[in-house]
Amino acid sequence: MILVFSLILTGSIIGIYSYIHSKMALLELMEQRINRELDFFNEVTKNNRFIYDSESDFRSSLQSFVDEQSKDFTEDGYSSNFYLIDGNDIFSLTDASNITFSKELLSNIKQGKDGIIHTYLNGKLHTLGFQNIQELEAIYTIVIPQEDYLQSIELYKIIIPIVTTLLVIFTSILMSIFINPFHAQLRMLETIAERE
DSSP states (O other), X not given: OHHHHHHHHHHHHHHHHHHHHHHHHHHXXXXXXXXXXXXXXXXXXHHHHHHOSSHHHHHHHHHXXXXXXXXXXXXXXXXXXXXXXXXXXXXXXXXXXXXXXXXHHHHHHHHHSEEEEEEEETTEEEXXXXXXXXXXXXXXXXXXXXXXXXXXXXXXXXXXXXXXXXXXXXXXXXXXXXXXXXXXXXXXXXXXXXXX
8 A cells, every 4th residue: 555655646747746846847938039039129120220221111111020920920829919008009010909908917018128928818818928119119019928848748637647557557457467376475485384
């Protein structure tokens, strides 16, 4: 019984550790990607400011770049939303955006100017990256739902109890196969010793 309990405990600890470690690794990878996309947008904005004379051409070139970023995220299986935050005004750069920013979140973004936040938006956890863009005098913001990139790891929540249960059953069967004959031999030796 102690062996079975030890196996359950060990299996659970290993499973939970693997789940937490894998989740943290995926979060970190997404944070790195968002930061790269923010930096890339910042560089494109600086370069395009010199290339385009008219403000409309400049803005159009940036919208084309955002569309490309959105397409790249979509091809990787992530839905993404892009925004420009200018003071208290929020401008969506994607068509099907329905995310609402709370006053507290807007305040945190404006105070931080650059960074990553994991927060609930519209009742779901999102990873939100933002960077102040001097040429636009606004904060560029990328929002990705966490369920899009953590869904593979969420399977661990189902797999861990199943694997632990199978491990316990398998171990119990092995114990009954190998230990029961050993117990029978011990009983026989005890009986012989008692007769003598």
